[in-house]
Amino acid sequence: MTIEPQPIDWSAPPYPAILRGAVVTMGNFDGVHLGHAALVKSTVALARQIGIRSIALTFSPPPLKLLKPGLPLHFLTTSSQKTVLLKNAGIDHVCALGTNQDLLSLEPGDFFERVLCQGLETRGIVEGPDFHFGKNRAGGIQQLQKLCQQFGMNFQVAQPLQACGAPISSSRIRQLLLQGEVGLARELLGRSYSIEGVVAVGAKRGQTLGFPTANLEKVPTLIPGNGVYAAVASMEGKAALAAVNLGPNPTFGEKSQKVEVHILGFTGDLYGKELEVSFLEKIRGVVQFSSREALIQQILSDVESVKNCGKKTGIRDGGQSHE
Secondary structure (H helix, E strand, C coil): CCCCCCCECCCCCCCCHHHCCCEEEECCCCCCCHHHHHHHHHHHHHHHHHCCCEEEEEEECCHHHHHCCCCCCCCCCCHHHHHHHHHHCCCCEEEEEECCHHHHCCCHHHHHHHHHHHHCCCCEEEECCCCCECHHHCECHHHHHHHHHHCCCEEEECCCCEECCEECCHHHHHHHHHCCCHHHHHHHHCCCCEEEEEEECCCCHHHHHCCCCEEEECCCCCCCCCEEEEEEEEECCEEEEEEEEEEEEHHHCEEEEEEEEEECCCCCCCCCCEEEEEEEEEEECCCCCCCHHHHHHHHHHHHHHHHHHHHHHCCCCCCCCCC
């Protein structure tokens, strides 16, 4: 896992010199999917045309955490993951504003002047046609264009990227993941969806069955829908195929939600270590088996399914057990 970046105090302009005088694109960028990557590409292109840097302006914590504090929220990326992905997409710098109620209360014009003009000294803006900003999302793309004209900024509208007849969006990807459609989500993300967590001590039932599992806890992002998945487990630069069970264990009467990762061919101790799990495809749903033996036979079949999936991705099982 990477360390969370330190947000900038939006109310104390000007911002650091490296962030000023650039072409800016703004948003939550949750997941940094292919639509976001296309927006970044347009932003970078305009910046290169002018001969200046490109900036992705985002918010930490995400505004919804303050606007709807009692609502369970499931994000696709942490702030640090988002920063890495945006830079991988080609943006020069990421500016994360520290979100508070004062920032969320700024009217669109005030946000534009205080953050984009005084804080960032912005020279150009690129956004999609459905972009909104300011208090209650009152500012739209037409107001943004007028403000850019008023302050002499370059302005471009980037058309949203579509897949299967609909725009690519973070909410669409979340829904796919909750349905277990990790393959379709991968097509919209441009990469396999992954989660990160810390390996904790579990019931060690997997070990007694002959299939030890790493029990993942403290996962800060959305966990896909219940089921058994083919995945890739990564730690300290090494990767191996894994069978991942998400959800309860009804065969043994366990109702609690779990993330259990069986890394093929792995032996060793992972307790307390950080593990990343990237999902390849869903193998089956959660099933209550009539006996231990029936469960073991199904797990053997699941492992073979994971290996077959690995052949398609060029990833092999290997490594060492984790219990």
